[in-house]
Amino acid sequence: MFGLSYLDLAVIFAYFAGLTWIGVSTYSSIKNTGDYFMGGRRFNKFLMVGHAMGTGTHTDQPVAVAGACYQYGLAGIWYQWMWMFSTPFYWLLSPVYRRLRYVTTGDFFEKRYGKTLGAWYAAMGLLYFTTNCGLMLKGTATTVDVVTGGQVPSDYAVIIMTVLFVTYSMIGGLVAAVITDFIQGLFILVLSFLLIPFALNAAGGISEIHSGLPDYMFSFIAPEGITLFFIVMVIINGLVSIVVQPHHMAVGGAGKDEFSCRMGWTYGNFVKRLMTLGWAFVGVFAAFLFPELGNEHREEAFGMAVNHLLPAGLIGLMLASMAAAVMSSCDSFMVGGSALFTRNFYAKYFKPNASEQHYLRVARLGSLVVVVGGVAYAYWLDTVIQGVLLLWKFTAFFGVAFWMALVWRRANRYGVFTSVIVMIACVLVTSDITSFGLDWDIEYQIALYLPAGIVTFIIASLITRPENERQLDQFYALLKTPVGEEDKLKAAGVDIMLEGDNIKQADPAKGPMLERGYSLLLVDLLSLPRKFTFKRYRIDVVGFALAWLLVGGLILLGIGLAQIGG
Numbered sequence: 001m002f003g004l005s006y007l008d009l010a011v012i013f014a015y016f017a018g019l020t021w022i023g024v025s026t027y028s029s030i031k032n033t034g035d036y037f038m039g040g041r042r043f044n045k046f047l048m049v050g051h052a053m054g055t056g057t058h059t060d061q062p063v064a065v066a067g068a069c070y071q072y073g074l075a076g077i078w079y080q081w082m083w084m085f086s087t088p089f090y091w092l093l094s095p096v097y098r099r100l101r102y103v104t105t106g107d108f109f110e111k112r113y114g115k116t117l118g119a120w121y122a123a124m125g126l127l128y129f130t131t132n133c134g135l136m137l138k139g140t141a142t143t144v145d146v147v148t149g150g151q152v153p154s155d156y157a158v159i160i161m162t163v164l165f166v167t168y169s170m171i172g173g174l175v176a177a178v179i180t181d182f183i184q185g186l187f188i189l190v191l192s193f194l195l196i197p198f199a200l201n202a203a204g205g206i207s208e209i210h211s212g213l214p215d216y217m218f219s220f221i222a223p224e225g226i227t228l229f230f231i232v233m234v235i236i237n238g239l240v241s242i243v244v245q246p247h248h249m250a251v252g253g254a255g256k257d258e259f260s261c262r263m264g265w266t267y268g269n270f271v272k273r274l275m276t277l278g279w280a281f282v283g284v285f286a287a288f289l290f291p292e293l294g295n296e297h298r299e300e301a302f303g304m305a306v307n308h309l310l311p312a313g314l315i316g317l318m319l320a321s322m323a324a325a326v327m328s329s330c331d332s333f334m335v336g337g338s339a340l341f342t343r344n345f346y347a348k349y350f351k352p353n354a355s356e357q358h359y360l361r362v363a364r365l366g367s368l369v370v371v372v373g374g375v376a377y378a379y380w381l382d383t384v385i386q387g388v389l390l391l392w393k394f395t396a397f398f399g400v401a402f403w404m405a406l407v408w409r410r411a412n413r414y415g416v417f418t419s420v421i422v423m424i425a426c427v428l429v430t431s432d433i434t435s436f437g438l439d440w441d442i443e444y445q446i447a448l449y450l451p452a453g454i455v456t457f458i459i460a461s462l463i464t465r466p467e468n469e470r471q472l473d474q475f476y477a478l479l480k481t482p483v484g485e486e487d488k489l490k491a492a493g494v495d496i497m498l499e500g501d502n503i504k505q506a507d508p509a510k511g512p513m514l515e516r517g518y519s520l521l522l523v524d525l526l527s528l529p530r531k532f533t534f535k536r537y538r539i540d541v542v543g544f545a546l547a548w549l550l551v552g553g554l555i556l557l558g559i560g561l562a563q564i565g566g
Contacts, residue, residue, distance in 0.1 A: 004147075004148060004315065004316060004319075005312035005313070007312050007313040008312060008313060008315045008316025010316070011313065011317050011320055012320050015320040044256060044260055045255065045259065045260040045263040045264055048254070048260050048263060048264020048265070048268065049263060049264045049267055049268040050268065052265045052268025052269055053268035053269070056268065057275065058132070058135065058136040058139065060136050061139070062139075062282070063139040063140075063143060063299055063302050064080075064299070065079050065080050065276060065279040065280055066280070066282045066283035066301050066305075067298035067299040067301055067302070069279075069280045069283025069284050069287070070287045070295075070298040071225070071287075072222040073214075073216050073218060073219060073222055073284060073287075074218055074280050074558070075226040076222075076226060076283060077220065077558070078230070078231050080273075080279075081273065081276060082231070082235050082237075083242065083273075084235075084551055084554070085239065085551065086235075086238050087266060087547060087551065088544050088547035088551060089239065089242075090262075090265040090269060090547075091262050091547050092521055092543075093265075094253070094258065094261040094262040095482070096522060096523070097248065097249055097252040097253030098257075098258050098483055099478055099479055099481060099483060100253070100475075100478050101496050101498055102249060102253075102498070103497060103498050104122075104340050104343055105121060105125060105244060105246050105248065105249045106119075106122040106246075106339075106343065106344035107343065107344070107497060108249070109398075109401070109416075111471070111474070111475055112471075112475050113405070113416055113467065114467075115348065117413050117417075118344050118348070119344060119345065119348070120416075120420075121244070121246075121344070121398055122345055124394060124395075124398055127394065128246055128395060129246060129247075129333045129336060129337035129340075130337070131390065132333055133334070133373070134373070134376070142299055142303065143302055143303035143306065143322060144303075144322075145303070146303025146304055147306050147307045147318075149307070190318075193275075194310070194314065194318060195305050195306065195309060195310070195318075196278060196281060196285070199281075199282065199286070199289065199309055200285070202309055203288055203289055205565065206565030207565040208288075210565045213287060215566075217284055219562070220555075220558065220559065220562070229443055230443040233442075233444075233446040234392065234442070234446065237446045237450065240399035240400060240403065240450060241396040242395075243403065244395055244398040244402050245395055246337075247333055249336075251265055252265045257484070257504070258518075262543060266543070266547055270550055273554050277558055277561065280558075281561070282301075282302060285305070286301040286302070286304060289305070289308075289309075290308070306318050306319075338363045339363065341363075342359055342362050342363045347359060389442055392442070393427055393442075393445070393449075396423070396446075396449070396453075397453070400419050400423075400453045400454055400457055401416040401419065401420070401457070406479075406525075408461075408526065409472060410461055410466060411457070412460075412464060412467050414461065414465075415456075415458070416457070418460035419456045419457035420453070422449075422452050422456045423449040423450075423452065423453040426445070430444065430445045474494050477492060477494045478494065478496075479523045480520075480523065481494075482506070482513040484504060484506040485505075485506050485512075485513055486505070487505065517535060517538035518539060519531075519540070520540060521537055521540045521544075
């Protein structure tokens, strides 16, 4: 039935039934928008690890990475490993999100730069969510189409998956999303490595694959396409843009304390970096096993491997795993998109003084905006890579403003407006979006629009009026007050948007937390020469250094695995 065995169908049905039950069972815990959008900020480090891994891992990613590695060799891994060198910064950024006590990244731009910038960002965030949901649906649907031999066409697969994740996400909000992300993390691990032993068996061993493919297929730098310059540029672009991906306010800030947030976002993503190695090797093995696909059909490589290599039962498990990946991200994006719509549009411009229950109803309905947009985009999109490249660009436009807001008090809204406009103009001139575009490769576009955006931001901020001093004082007071010292904020009259449950107050007898290792390197960046001591920044320094060691270890692991059988 549908190109699948009855055992495969039973596995898929059992998985979907379990997800729906979780959504229904969490309904009673959702009392207000704080619960719906951020889960009351009560998640421990284990749930936060699962949430970060599940939300950050999409089914379009193994499809895109395996497809790129089918064409370029292991260098195709940089379509995801571009975030590898950003991952240690998650340790530094997580407490930033948590201390701000905001609900959305739109709140960040509104409180730092003003109401209009909050709306601008919310529009970008909604575009991001709809684009990403479309990418995930497209990637999964392409694989389902190939695995079932066309008996479940990609258009039908998009609709089926959408109905499923909408059901439990609208009911349970972020609570349902986080719980299912934790469970689905196990399925995603299965997705990443299940194919490898079957591929090696079909090929006759790793030595046969090495002898049947060019040497560059086992290099992490390709002779063309994914060159060293390409890798460097996308890594820099990734570090700039990662901070404004709109779901990261929840991924990095929904934990019950700063340590839970740090552990979750950093190490949940390190697990993903490990899984990416599995996707890359599947793509290379598929180039050996299925050369008939050709580069024009490279995004079918993952589906071909599933269809031809796995036995009955495991095909169903793989499809359930892929559904886990897409649904674990789409549910979080759907909730995040509804938060942006409700808080930064509806509550600001339509009904500013409504009740919490009214906003909760609007949030559940508003989440459909993201879903409808994502489905429409999935039907319009030709290839997964096409959508990935678009996401890289427009998130970077606001990334410059985020970084500047943290480290430079003089940064203002005029700098944001100017830099965003200049970067958009650079992309229009250098890409093929317009008839007059120069059609540069993505790495050369990045090399132009990022420096242009940073320089114009600084100049525009210096020659225009600074932001309101009280607004700035409140913003930086939040950043300089660790979670656990909320009493200091309340005494100073600083607004706390969403404090969170289970706040354990610091012991005043031990002294200020900022002097005991809780000061933040990013917030104090420009004043570090006169303020730095190891004791003051101990948590940042130790965690950041350990994360870089893990980066080096993963890269050496990849290089070592690539040499086996060569």
